[in-house]
Amino acid sequence: MPSITTGNLINIPIQGDRPYVQVIVKVINNNTSSGLCYLKGLVNNGSQQAPFAEDLFFLDTEEIITRTYDVGYDHFQINAIYSTLGLEIALYGVDAGGLYTPIDMEEVNxxxxxxxxxxxxxxxxxxxxxxxxxxxxxxxxxxxxxxxxxxxxxxxxxxxxxxxxxxxxxxxxxxxxxxxxxxxxxxxxxxxxxxxxxxxxxxxxxxxxxxxxxxxxxxxxxxxxxxxxxxxxxxxxxxxxxxxxxxxxxxxxxxxxxxxxxxxxx
Missing domain, CATH: 2.60.120 (Jelly Rolls)
Known part of the structure; x- marks a missing residue:
């Protein structure tokens, strides 16, 4: 089952503003059958990671699910595992001014x-x-x-x-x-x-x-x-x-x- 991650994202305030105040996640099922997607957000501050978000999605064919998470953390990451290659996951970071920035994810072995x-x-x-x-x-x-x-x-x-x-x-x-x-x-x-x-x-x-x-x-x-x-x-x-x-x-x-x-x- 494919697994992807953002890796550690640095979100330290610059001149008082963080690069991201929210992350928007879109899960899209382009497959001809239904599928599952498990999503988890983790705070990487300190020696132990702590979850800040966790969702399990069941998506019918051509269904799209959107979630928005607040990310007021200096370091965080988002991991996802999904059941079929037809599922696509897109992430966007949103700053305090409402500007959307795509966040890349890479496959994890x-x-x-x-x-x-x-x-x-x-x-x-x-x-x-x-x-x-x-x-x-x-x-x-x-x-x-x-x-x-x-x-x-x-x-x-x-x-x-x-x-x-x-x-x-x-x-x-x-x-x-x-x-x-x-x-x-x-x-x-x-x-x-x-x-x-x-x-x-x-x-x-x-x-x-x-x-x-x-x-x-x-x-x-x-x-x-x-x-x-x-x-x-x-x-x-x-x-x-x-x-x-x-x-x-x-x-x-x-x-x-x-x-x-x-x-x-x-």
Whole structure:
């Protein structure tokens, strides 16, 4: 999925006036089918980026959506990710006198798909078993001064028993988060903005992102693969927020192998 960014925009006042007091964003769908666009504005003042705008658009064919954001910040940027090449995004900075100036955006390369795998065997806690959880590493240094954006990409589940799965954003979780590399995923710590928890078992509260069911055959594994982005699930992992895969067995125990994949962009 294409991802674009303005990069860091310097908006320091000159003789009392900022170059931009507002940014106007136009999203245009020139494709023959509908599409999704996720837009996020970030303040780059200080050591941690903070969001000042966030929008998720669903656009029908030939639909145009316009948004206006106030940008009274010394440094800021706008990132966008969209589902189809037929979508176009145009940005304009507006100064105090009402003069419009086009703002260029450049495509951002996908840094990596970061994943983790965990096997859970013969566990008698059959309800709400938290198998894997991801969160952003707040000490991660973003390359090129661009925000590290993290989205859930998909999951694979091998199971002997019929079960259901739930993806939960936020909430409280037990276990411990660790940085990469892990015993199963050899990613250098400076190449991923994620931490992972594979010692968890319980998550409380949080928001359900999506759910599904799995078939199972006694004595043999069956596999279920889900690409959440292809299903239109554009779940962005906020700073400090957990994203947890939970399994519920429909039988007397849990016997699964799961992989959860996250898409990282900067």
């Amino acid at each position: 996908i840094s990596r798909v970061t994943s983790e795998i965990r096997s859970v065997n013969s566990i008698t806690q059959v309800d709400n078993y938290a198998v894997i959880s991801f969160r952003k590493n707040l000490s991660f240094t973003n390359p090129y001064g661009v925000a590290a954006s993290v989205y859930v990409e998909g999951l694979d589940i091998l199971t002997r028993n019929p079960a259901r799965y739930t993806l939960i954003q936020g909430g409280n979780i037990d276990g411990n988060f660790i940085q990469y590399p892990t015993p199963t995923t050899q990613i250098p710590a400076e190449e991923t903005a994620l931490e992972v928890n594979t010692t968890c078992s319980v998550v409380t509260n949080g928001r359900v992102v999506t759910q599904g069911t799995l078939t199972g055959i006694a004595g043999a594994f069956t596999k279920t693969s889900v690409n959440l982005m292809e299903e239109g699930v554009m779940c962005y992992l906020e700073d400090g927020t957990n994203l947890t895969l939970v399994i519920d067995s429909l039988m007397e125990d849990i016997d699964v192998v799961v992989t959860l994949r996250m898409l990282e962009q900067w």
